[in-house]
Amino acid sequence: xxxxxxxxxxxxxxxxxxxxxxxxxxxxxxxxxxxxxxxxxxxxxxxxxxxxxxxxxxxxxxxxxxxxxxxxxxxxxxxxxxxxxxxxxxxxxxxxxxxxxxxxxxxxxxxxxxxxxxxxxxxxxxxxxxxxxxxxxxxxxxxxxxxxxxxxxxxxxxxxxxxxxxxxxxxxxxxxxxxxxxxxxxxxxxxxxxxxxxxxxxxxxxxxxxxxxxxxxxxxxxxxxxxxxxxxxxxxxxxxxxxxxxxxxxxxxxxxxxxxxxxxxxxxxxxxxxxxxxxxxxxxxxxxxxxxxxxxxxxxxxxxxxxxxxxx
Amino acid sequence: xxxxxxxxxxxxxxxxxxxxxxxxxxxxxxxxxxxxxxxxxxxxxxxxxxxxxxxxxxxxxxxxxxxxxxxxxxxxxxxxxxxxxxxxxxxxxxxxxxxxxxxxxxxxxxxxxxxxxxxxxxxxxxxxxxxxxxxxxxxxxxxxxxxxxxxxxxxxxxxxxxxxxxxxxxxxxxxxxxxxxxxxxxxxxxxxxxxxxxxxxxxxxxxxxxxxxxxxxxxxxxxxxxxxxxxxxxxxxxxxxxxxxxxxxxxxxxxxxxxxxxxxxxxxxxxxxxxxxxxxxxxxxxxxxxxxxxxxxxxxxxxxxxxxxxxx
Numbered sequence: 001x002x003x004x005x006x007x008x009x010x011x012x013x014x015x016x017x018x019x020x021x022x023x024x025x026x027x028x029x030x031x032x033x034x035x036x037x038x039x040x041x042x043x044x045x046x047x048x049x050x051x052x053x054x055x056x057x058x059x060x061x062x063x064x065x066x067x068x069x070x071x072x073x074x075x076x077x078x079x080x081x082x083x084x085x086x087x088x089x090x091x092x093x094x095x096x097x098x099x100x101x102x103x104x105x106x107x108x109x110x111x112x113x114x115x116x117x118x119x120x121x122x123x124x125x126x127x128x129x130x131x132x133x134x135x136x137x138x139x140x141x142x143x144x145x146x147x148x149x150x151x152x153x154x155x156x157x158x159x160x161x162x163x164x165x166x167x168x169x170x171x172x173x174x175x176x177x178x179x180x181x182x183x184x185x186x187x188x189x190x191x192x193x194x195x196x197x198x199x200x201x202x203x204x205x206x207x208x209x210x211x212x213x214x215x216x217x218x219x220x221x222x223x224x225x226x227x228x229x230x231x232x233x234x235x236x237x238x239x240x241x242x243x244x245x246x247x248x249x250x251x252x253x254x255x256x257x258x259x260x261x262x263x264x265x266x267x268x269x270x271x272x273x274x275x276x277x278x279x280x281x282x283x284x285x286x287x288x289x290x291x292x293x294x295x296x297x298x299x300x301x302x303x304x305x306x307x308x309x310x311x312x
Numbered sequence: 313x314x315x316x317x318x319x320x321x322x323x324x325x326x327x328x329x330x331x332x333x334x335x336x337x338x339x340x341x342x343x344x345x346x347x348x349x350x351x352x353x354x355x356x357x358x359x360x361x362x363x364x365x366x367x368x369x370x371x372x373x374x375x376x377x378x379x380x381x382x383x384x385x386x387x388x389x390x391x392x393x394x395x396x397x398x399x400x401x402x403x404x405x406x407x408x409x410x411x412x413x414x415x416x417x418x419x420x421x422x423x424x425x426x427x428x429x430x431x432x433x434x435x436x437x438x439x440x441x442x443x444x445x446x447x448x449x450x451x452x453x454x455x456x457x458x459x460x461x462x463x464x465x466x467x468x469x470x471x472x473x474x475x476x477x478x479x480x481x482x483x484x485x486x487x488x489x490x491x492x493x494x495x496x497x498x499x500x501x502x503x504x505x506x507x508x509x510x511x512x513x514x515x516x517x518x519x520x521x522x523x524x525x526x527x528x529x530x531x532x533x534x535x536x537x538x539x540x541x542x543x544x545x546x547x548x549x550x551x552x553x554x555x556x557x558x559x560x561x562x563x564x565x566x567x568x569x570x571x572x573x574x575x576x577x578x579x580x581x582x583x584x585x586x587x588x589x590x591x592x593x594x595x596x597x598x599x600x601x602x603x604x605x606x607x608x609x610x611x612x613x614x615x616x617x618x619x620x621x622x623x624x
Contacts, residue, residue, distance in 0.1 A: 001408040007434055009408075010415050014429040015422045019394050022430075029430035031395060033450070035347055044356075044397040044432055044446050051436045082331050083343060085356040087399075087444045096313040096321075103322050110327045117326040118343065119336035120356055122319055124363045127439040132399045134356055134446040138345065 022146065026209075027076040027193060028137070030144050038138040041079040045070040046087075046132035053171065059098045060105030061171040062131065067106045069196070070135040071113065071175035072251045076194040077146075078184035079139035081177065083116040087132040089125030102131065113177055145184055148209035150191040150256035152286040156214060157265065158279055160252040162199055163243035164226025170249035179273055180253055187265055192255035200245045200301055202254060204290060210256075216282035216301075218294035221245070245292075245301070256284055334458065338521075339388040339505060340449070342456050350450040353391040357382040358399075358444035365483065371410045372417030373483040378443040379418045381508070383425065383487035384563045388506040389458070390496035391451035393489065395428040399444040401437030414443065425489055457496055457567070460521035462503040464598040466568035468526060469577070470591055474511055474562050475555035476538025482561040491585055492565055499577055504567035510558045512613055514566060516602060522568075528594035528613075530606035533557070557604075557613070568596055 001009070011024040021039055022030035028043040047053060047066045057065075067084060074081045086106065088099065110117050115135070150156075159176055176194070183189050191210055195202050199221070207214055218241060227243035238246075257265060262280055269278045285291075290301045313321075323336040333351060334342035340355040359365060359378045369377075379396060386393045398418065400411065422429050427447070462468075471488055488506070495501050503522055507514050511533070519526055530553060539555035569577060574592055581590045597603075602613045 003434055006408050006411060010412065011431070013415070013419060014431075015419050015427065016430075017394065017426050017428040020428045020430055023428065024431035026431075029395065029397065031430065031448070033345065033347060033352065033394070034350070035345060038346070040345065040352075040448070042395065042397055042430060042446075042448060044399050044444070046399050046401060046433060046435050046444070048401060048435060048437055050438065082329065082345070083341065083354065085341065085354055085446060087356050087358050089358060089360060089442060089444075096318050099318060100322065103325070107325065107327050114329050115327065116329040116332045116335065118328075118332055118334075118341035118354060119323070119326075119338075121358060122315055123358050123360060125360055125437065125440075125442060126362065128437070130401060130437055130442060132356070132358070132401075132433075132444045134354075134397060136343070136352075136354060136448070 026147050027073040028079065037141055039141055039144060041074055041077055041137040041139055042134070043070040043073045044132060044134040045073065046130060048130045049128035057171055059101035063102035063105030064109050065171050066131040066133045067109050068173060068175050068251065070133050071177060072194040074135055074137040075175050075177045075180040076192050076253060077139055077144045078180045078189065078192065079137040079144065080181065081113055081115045081135050081137040083118045083136045084110060085118060085134045086120035088120065088122045089130040090122065091128060092124060092126050143184065145189050145192040146209070147191055147193050147206050150206060150210040150212050150284045152212060152284055153259050154190055154256035154284040155259050155262035155280050156254065156256055156282045156284060158199070158222065158252055158254050158281050159276055160250065161222040161224035161277060162195070162227065162250050162252065163224050163240060163247045164230045165247055165249040167226040167229065169224070169226060173251040175251065176253045179276060182272055183255065186268065187257050187261050190256045192253060195250040195252045195254055196248055198246045198248045199254065200290065206254065207288070207290060213285040213288040213290065214282055215285055215291045215293060215298070218292050220279060220281045222277055222279045259283070338459050339385040340391065342389070349453055351453055351456060353386055353389055353449035353451055354446070355382040355385045356444060356446040357385070358442060360442045361440035369483055371413035374443065375414035375417030376421050377483050378445045379421050380485060380487050380563065382445050382447040383489060384506040386447055386449040387487050387489045387492040388504050388565065389451055389456045390492045390501065390504065391449040391456065392493065393425055393427045393447050393449040395430045395448045396422060397430060397446045398432035400432065400434045401442040402434065403440060404436060404438050455496065457501045457504040458521070459503055459505050459518050462518060462522040462524050462568035462596045464524060464596055465571050466502055466596040467571050467574035467592050468566065468568055468594045468596060470511070470534065470564055470566050470593050471588055472562065472564040473534040473536035473589060474507070474539065474564065475536050475552060475559045476542045477559055477561040479538040479541065481538060485563040487563065488565045491588060494584055495567065498580065499569050499573050502568045504565060507562040507564045507566055508560055510560045511566065512557045512602065518566065519600065519602060525597040525600040525602065526594055527597055527603045527605060527610070530604055532591060532593045534589055534591045571595070
């Protein structure tokens with residue numbers, strides 16, 4: 001049993017109650033706490049030393065990343081984060097200055113997004129630092145953007161540039177909170193997810209949730225400088241395109257909007273977010289599965305890149 | 313710098329916003345999300361293999377404890393838990409059946425208290441299992457019972473029996489949620505805390521928060537069978553009373569009510585909670601500090617038991 005099979009098995013039997021709109025399985029839990037205009041969003045995420053960061057990461061970056069990850073999930077729902085709790089599990093020998101610097105990074109990000117840090121817990125994890133952050137947020141009633149909802153014909157957009165995040169972007173990315181809320185307020189966003197497992201993998205989550213398929217245009221996928229750099233140096237295990245499709249931790253937004261809003265979106269975006277690239281990378285199809293169109297034709301894509309020709 | 317000094321330093325600089333009623337430093341965070349009748353409660357807590365449980369603990373007990381701890385904090389606010397998120401950090405080699413059993417224990421407790429488990433995260437902690445649980449709850453507006461608020465003359469009560477939790481109670485305790493809500497609804501509870509660090513230590517938190525002191529009666533402190541057993545076997549590092557004062561993880565409620573309600577409370581309790589002992593263990597004093605009265609007189613108490621005679 002792998003991690004995904006275990007999660008599927010465990011989440012099938014979780015207790016529910018009348019407050020649950022969306023439980024496990026989307027970017028955040030969505031809860032009806034009785035607020036007349038709002039639903040609550042709840043998300044937790046952890047970073048572990050040696051897994052999500054190594055000793056070359058500055059402590060401020062570790063704190064930043066630990067909060068930025070759940071904030072990115074709040075963004076993927078088009079929500080607004082309000083408060084955060086921090087569980088800090090420290091090795092038996094720890095440097096207080098390191099911990100203060102972790103919090104400095106986390107607090108700076110929290111302040112930029114008006115997120116209150118309302119406590120948490122300090123405990124012992126003997127062998128390595130682990131930092132779990134829970135974020136509470138909110139979104140208008142019936143206004144959460146889910147993974148499900150993409151419709152055949154929708155245009156697929158992605159923010160930013162993809163691939164090679166491990167060269168540094170995974171430590172300093174800014175969650176796309178303002179971008180997501182503006183998108184939701186201005187356009188009809190049918191489905192959205194944040195890219196943590198790689199474009200191909202996360203797009204698959206969106207397609208599965210919506211019961212649809214997608215066709216990507218290889219030449220449109222925005223390759224990051226890091227993805228190109230890795231490809232050139234031979235460390236990417238493939239091309240820059242493969243890196244952009246399969247590398248994790250981009251923390252960009254991937255979303256579907258009706259095709260007839262695509263041009264208006266592309267026109268309005270640059271004045272709203274001049275520093276952030278927005279790219280239409282393909283379209284949603286009724287036919288299930290994920291396909292990539294390049295100069296040689298249309299290929300089926302697996303989680304790990306190309307698999308076989310679907311047509312030519 | 314020890315853990316407490318570090319926490320004090322870190323919590324002093326945490327970002328706040330308009331939703332925060334109580335931030336770090338009480339049993340839970342208390343948040344005003346705009347609900348007309350309610351405040352939200354938010355709490356996170358973690359259990360770590362080799363720190364909070366060992367290999368003799370059954371996985372169902374590990375899951376139970378991981379959720380029961382934050383539920384005990386919700387109880388200490390007289391709140392009602394509504395949903396929980398689980399962060400499960402697993403060693404690289406894990407047994408799926410073990411993980412399912414952890415969830416079985418956690419889910420069973422959640423169901424008893426109508427708590428929805430709305431997701432969480434599975435990640436890697438290479439060397440040992442770590443389970444962090446966040447609980448969202450609610451309490452009536454202005455009805456949260458804080459650590460602060462005890463007044464001179466108040467009677468101090470404690471539920472259950474204290475000491476020796478490490479013999480087993482720490483793995484199977486039931487959070488005092490119903491008891492706390494009944495207390496809050498029926499009496500004027502000035503201050504409350506759940507006992508996780510030991511009676512002497514947690515009472516000190518309550519006294520510091522309230523700017524008051526307390527006098528305990530040694531003969532009234534309810535000693536658990538486990539505390540007596542440890543004392544007899546010489547493993548308690550002292551008497552059963554010392555165990556009851558200083559052992560952690562009792563997860564009982566300690567609270568202060570006006571002296572003129574003490575008799576009515578003692579009379580009403582047994583019919584409400586016939587299986588749970590309730591004991592008046594002393595009183596709140598205007599004079600700061602924590603004192604213990606026994607046959608030999610009145611003694612000052614440190615976190616670790618007796619220190620010196622205050623009077624005789």
